[in-house]
Amino acid sequence: MSRTALVTGAGGGIGLATAQRLSADGCRVVATDIKPERPASLPDDVRYVPLDLRSGDLDELLSPFADGGLDHLVNAAGVAFFDRDGSALDADEAVWDVTLGVNLHATRALISAAVPALRKGKGRSIVNVASIAGTRGMDSPLDAYQVSKAAIVSLSRSLALQLAPENIRCNTVCPGAILTPMIEHLYVEDPARRTDMEERTPMRRLGYPEEIAAAIAFLLSDQASFITATDLVVDGGWSVQVK
Template sequence: MRTALVTGANGGIGGAIVNLLRADGVRVIATDVSGSASPELAAGTAYVPTDLLDDTASFDPLIAEVGDGGLDYLVNAAGLAFFERDGSIFDKHDDEVWDKTLGVNLHAVRRVTTAALPYLRRGQGKSIVNVASIAGLRGMDSPLDAYQVSKAALVSLSRSMALRLATEGIRCNVVCPGAILTPMIAPLYDESPQRRTNMEGRTPLGRLGIPADVAEATRFLLSAGASFITAAELVIDGGWSAQLK
């Protein structure tokens, strides 16, 4: 049986990835900062609460759950954004926002991946997918500088990881979601329905994405069907970022 480790499992995208992998018969070790798994997570998922901002030693129970069989897939889906406190560096100066945003969105990926790497090295055909954002590839009209920088750095780090691990048969790719209707984003649209309407109007496919859209793309990049794909960024935004406007 294949084994996957997924961070950010209580989030909309992370949870969708967990459930899709479970449906494929993958043994999933899931983690999030919450002490318990969300009710939406598939039954049979091994859940290990972990604060990714803690020191690396706190990852020990999570990595120990992998066991002797090794790890086939690693998905770094944990992420956060401070919509009210983040912004342009010229307007806001909140070091805590920068520390926590980069801590979860970038440094935790580095630390979890290095902790999991000995288990990924057992066998061939192993795969890593990191969840970034189109904000890491393009600028935003309403800047969230800490978030944008963290995701751009994650894209760059993922390329470096891919090149270093390729000779060992371990692939590393990135998914870059656009406007995805997740529990983290939904309150913004609830407060301003016009904001949702505007985003749908700016998206060529005419709708917001849903977590399943990102989960399906992640499953593909993890799979043997993507065996010749590494160091790639797969944009999942309904065509939004392809426009000049």
């Protein structure tokens, strides 16, 4: 029997690439995103559920796994307000509310709701998508985003320890600069910004959602069966530099 997977943030970027990858690997995938329209590139065998994770019916979202259980949970949903986020010393409260609501609180709520199904699954693995922004400072602060991603890293570690006796693994992927719809428009508006980012990355290029999906698929797989509480950085070498 094929494995089952639930992927959030599947309306584009890393979430969409992950749903595509897991479907190609033979998983029965349920994908969700706040976007009402189904992504055209989502495989036909993937069930798409439009849902606002902050207020939607999580029990209904998890209903396909009620009997057979859930093997893999990927929390890739996230938001960033590059034009309104900034220093916590001059915070936009609405930005903080939405950013923490989507990136942290909705992730925590879904994990809590999904654990009973994971207990009945075979793969029993959670991967949360954070960011290198949650592990270090940034030249231009995006404090709400950074705090939300740092919290995801910490939450993942704590849950990994709590769930390890039940053989449920929990890991984090921390991407660097990835060409997702969330940031692509910034580079279209300011090509020099992309060039600068590429030149400052040791591999001299940006990453692609498919590369993050590959890392996620590995952490979910039986090949990673003894890996839990790990933060896997996928950033082309960016975060080890001394500036």
